[in-house]
Amino acid sequence: MARRAALVLTAALLASSALTACSTEGPGSGPAAATKARSGGPITMGFAQVGAESGWRTANTKSVQEAAKKAGITLKFSDAQQKQENQIKAIRTFIQQKVDVIAFSPVVESGWDTVLKEAKDAGIPVILTDRAVDTQDASLYKTFLGSDFVKEGKSAGEWLTGAYANQPGPVNIVELQGTTGSAPANDRKAGFADAIRSDGKFKIVASQTGDFTRAKGKEVMQAFLKSQKDIDVLYAHNDDMALGAIQAIEESGKKPGTDIKVISVDGIKDAFVAMTQGKINVVVECNPMLGGQLMELAKKVVAGETVPKRVETEEGVFPQDKAAAALPSRTY
Amino acid sequence: MTPHPATDRASGGAGRRLAGHRLLWPALALLALLLGNLAFHHDFFAVRVRDGHLYGSLIDILQFGAPLILVALGMTLVIATRGIDLSVGSTVAIAGALACGHISTAARPGSVATMVTAVALALGVALVLGLANGLLVAGLGVQPIVATLILMVAGRGVAQLIGDGQIITVTSAPYKMIGGGYWLFFPFAVLLAAALVALTAFVTRRSALGMLIESVGGNPAASHLVGIRAGGLLALVYVFSALCAAVAGLMISSNVSSADGNNAGLWIELDAILAVVIGGTALTGGRFSLGGTVLGALTIQTLSTTVYTLGVPPETTLVFKAFVVIVVCLVQSPAFRAKALRRRRTNAPRPHKTAGAAPQHQEAGA
The missing domain is CATH 3.40.50.2300 (Response regulator)
Structure with a gap:
């Protein structure tokens, strides 16, 4: 639906x-x-x-x-x-x-x-x-x-460039996209890519769809964690995928929010709970x-x-x- | 789809028997996919021990494949009776929503007793859903695809009603064990799925049950004439299918500690049917292969993992998957293999001019 x-x-x-x-x-x-x-x-x-x-x-x-x-x-x-x-x-x-x-x-x-x-x-x-x-x-x-979904993606990217302003690159990013072809997925991807384009140290090393769901977010992140040697940042197009991916990061023995920075969009309650636990770094609200x-x-x-x-x-x-x-x- | 080439070859030596084994081609397809992954990602087969459990891509495939294996297991028996169960995806969602709903409102969400009642509740309701399907098919003679379509559509609505349209998040260590926990180094879900597959194989193959199911599916009229009561058997396979789906639903929701009525198990019925078909069980009923179904389910899960590992762009993922599935299905088909092999054999010794016509002669002779 x-x-x-x-x-x-x-x-x-x-x-x-x-x-x-x-x-x-x-x-x-x-x-x-x-x-x-x-x-x-x-x-x-x-x-x-x-x-x-x-x-x-x-x-x-x-x-x-x-x-x-x-x-x-x-x-x-x-x-x-x-x-x-x-x-x-x-x-x-x-x-x-x-x-x-x-x-x-x-x-x-x-x-x-x-x-x-x-x-x-x-x-x-x-x-x-x-x-x-x-x-x-x-x-x-x-x-x-x-x-405005493009703006949401841009805000997410701007937070990232701000957070890594004084750090040397490369910054390896994995992206969990929303449902392929949907407006939020297309626009949040485009806005984010736009915001990080100016600095060459930001690299999206893998980008797959997680269908906006927790189960898929976890599954895809588990595969990313194995196929990518070095992941610095996770950008998820919605909170549910981020919450699933956080579990995958934890199971791999890493600390979400610390070892891998987590950026998410939406602002559901569960994401704020995860943020107070230090597992998500920033949430861009979709109100x-x-x-x-x-x-x-x-x-x-x-x-x-x-x-x-x-x-x-x-x-x-x-x-x-x-x-x-x-x-x-x-x-x- | 003639079975003759396979049986002819099976009557030969040991090597020929292996070549004619019905599980050979599904196994080869799975192996080829895994090796393909290894070529792109050299760590793919590496399995390490981390935090007291096994960790690696292969373990992921098994763990995420476990729910699909279970759903496909139930589907195999249904398909063997010439039926089909489209409602398993909804049953997955309902089971997860019921269990998580119960745990989230319980006084002590983290206790083992709460987990046990949640599981019992989910399985109990699944039993009723399976009985409803069985009653429609066996009792009222509704076509299986229509009978189970009802629950497929309505069930997802029910799952959403249970969760009030929201995703139910739970924190319960015992519940987390079912789909996300580890036992003896292995993911608990894998062990549970393996145990259920083994139990099903034992019951269907060591008793007459498997043969009865095959006879009802293979030739309903003949099996009726020899005195097999089909009604009970049909109801039984639909109940079994619903129970398998419910366990899968518990695994899926437990793995992410939340139940999503909208998306849990969405389209899993189609994946399950595909797994059964890849495993060599015909949709026309009759002979079934549980081992083949397990291989089929693992092939589908490996395919998903392959997409992530290779970095296939999301826009082309579905095309990529479809391509692999077509190749796997063609390779499996004895008729296609017979044609392809004959063409090659006849091509080699003869001059090019007659190569085109030769296979047709052979075909007519066979």
Whole structure:
């Protein structure tokens, strides 16, 4: 399920980057229609979620629900159970109920034009979260709020170049890729490679897919540990693979985090626990907790203010010394 | 796929009998893969003792291959009855999720008693799942591929429900032993798999059970006429398959100390079927070979390790694997070997002009 989500995300991100380029007049046409629907009182938001296919998604749902309560926004929540028709039905219901703003994570990228047009005609602004849609008409939605995977890879690479700034090379890196062809895997690989390219001492000596899972991460790392003489750094595209690989490193008699530096992406709770134990050196966050940002955007959109067409989620980089402090706040 | 060339040759001398042995070609394929690894990585066969246990690539292959060997073991008996069990991957996920779920909520997660109840719980549920499959196939006469497809689809959902969609992480030394621990220098999982294979071989070959299974698969009508009750046997093999899958699920989740309902055992049913086929058991039922299945499972695991060792880029991994599998399957096929060998034999003494036509004459004569 996560793979399919990732795949959809790739396509969606590609589509969205293409769209933002030609959507300069998009926001201008919307505000007049959007403000028409407002008549004071608390804002009502209709949120159509993809489903509950992963821990990341569950945390995402929780974040939206809690943030709505905090912001005093009435939330009408619908779970599409991974089906587009359910989501379209939910959006139509939201339109009939005359909510002030609709937010949703599209299950798939295409086939949204009709229902989004209905929302636009009803004067209800739409915000996309986490995944984008593929449409010719960028005025159908106000903004897209989600992560930038290339930036995540870059942050990971920048941490590495910083950590080894004063040390002589070569630095041998092994990479555990995500599911082959998925957006997070492609982008996190590209971003990381980009960040370390400037310095010749950084060398990726082996790179294989670990399918985003612990079992595969462990299996591939065990093979790496035998086929590569000298490994200084492990870069894993998600925490689960890193956690599996850590076990492999330990079983080989080495100390993860010390003998082999471990860089990971996502920021799940288990990874923070491993970080407090010194087994992971740095985690680049991929944040599902976009509720707060979503509510802020919703308020602005409903008030008729112009918002950027693409908003990135706030994502931190957590080195080891910050892990203990951040651990209690990790909810997923 | 005619068996005649093999049996003809087997009736010859000792060397010929070896050449005709059904395990020869799977064994050679595995050996060739291992030697291929050795050529690229000279340390490949090195096995050292580290922290009181064996450490090396070969040990890795055995350890990661153990769950596949078990799933394929159960699959072999199912396939021998002309059936197929697609639900093993889901059973793997359910068993892992149940055991880890139980341990994570237990009062004393690290105790042996908790581990034993977790294992018993997983095996008990697997028994019920196997019975459900067996009932559908034997009792209601649903085609095996359809009957087990139901659990294949639904089971993964059940596994996710057990874990609430999350990965369940556990810290339990006794549970870790099953898939990640070592005993007498060897990975415990390998010893467990070896014991189960030996036990299965003993029971099926020392009693009439193996022959009964083969007869039900080889010719259901004839076996019915001679008075073999197929229903019980069918239910038995599906229960056995589910139990094997459950043990494999325990190994997989124990090895990484966590249960992932989404991904544990994903597509392992296909790997298992492939292992059975590489091992020389026909999907049409009848004769089965447990030794061949073990070789087949190890071949598949070696192939994965080869990909990592050679550094095959992830984009081409699947093509590489498919290529190797095609070669292994072709080499195994007596019909293909007969053709290839004959072509070479007839080519040598004759002039080039007639080389193309010669094999066809031979073929017609045979």
